[in-house]
Amino acid sequence: MQEDTREALRQRIQRARPEDQIAGVFCESAFLAMSELLGRDQAESLRAATWPVWEWVAVARYPVVDLLRLVDATADRVAGRGELSYGQALEAIGEHMTRRVLQLPLIKAYRMSDSGNAHDRLAFSVKSAQFLCSYGERRYESVGPTQGRLVFFRELLGPSLLLGIYKATVRNITSVRTTVSLEASWEPGLEFHLFFTW
Template sequence: MDADTREALAQRIELATPDEQISGIFCENTFLAIREHLGREQADRVRASTWPLRPWVGVQRYPVADLLRMVGAAADLIEKQGELSYAQALEELGGWVTRITQGTPFSRAAHLAVGNDPHERLALSQSSARVLVTYGERKYEREGPTHARLLWKRELMGPSFLLGAYTAIAQGIPGVHITVTLGPCRSPGMNFQLHCSW
């Protein structure tokens, strides 16, 4: 699988269980990213058509399938604007969500604690996902002084969204240029790797 697709995202929604959940703060940040791309009116319509009638509470968790429906609908509309493919729209949303999340006091404090070493920052980002999600397996592998591999199993957000997220994380590390590329990815995009080099 080279790029995420509508069909792959639909399969991930079907495979997601009610126990596989994601934090309310991540849901809210995703909605803010959608609003950046589509504007308030369209974003509100996407939310109304895909999200159950309940508000987000940052400290609560919600079924990731609900968030995936909202992200998929937003990616459809972004693609219809004609500038990005569906996979690129998912990637762009992943980057925006990450930039919003990195601006929180908790994220800034965590970055100060580990400093600007790329290995430390990337490994922290991979391990801190447990704060946000109840599903999946994540592993960070240091492959050399300037290379790393990030591995996911049962990651429901998918490869394009995470490629965008980790590209944004890499861009946020000062003093180094990190290239993030998608490695092996099995359909429907739940088991995949990202490679980072600098």
């Protein structure tokens, strides 16, 4: 599996459990990203059709399946324009979401106190995921002085959305130019590896 598909995401939706939840700050950032990609009216229309929650509390958690339905509908609409594939649309959503999250005061404060070391940043992202979501397992592997790997198990957001998230994230590692790619992924995208070089 090189890129996410609509069928893979819908299989992940079916496998999500009620206790699989994600932080409201992520949900709100996703909606704002969708507004950037589609325009506010279309984003609100999709939100009303798939997830009628109108205000998210940043520190509260919500069922990830609702976010997945909203992201699926958005990626479908973006891909329908013919400019991006469904997987590329998910990646774009992930990048837009992350740019918003990185503007939060807490994240900005962390970045100011951070050493800028790519290994430290990527390892920290595994810990911060525990704050954001109640599902999945993640681990960081240092592959060498200038390479690393993130390994995801039961990651319901899937490879394309996470690739977009990390593409936006690595742009903020100011000490070095970092690239990220999807190294391996297994259907339906619950298990995959992202590979980083700098």
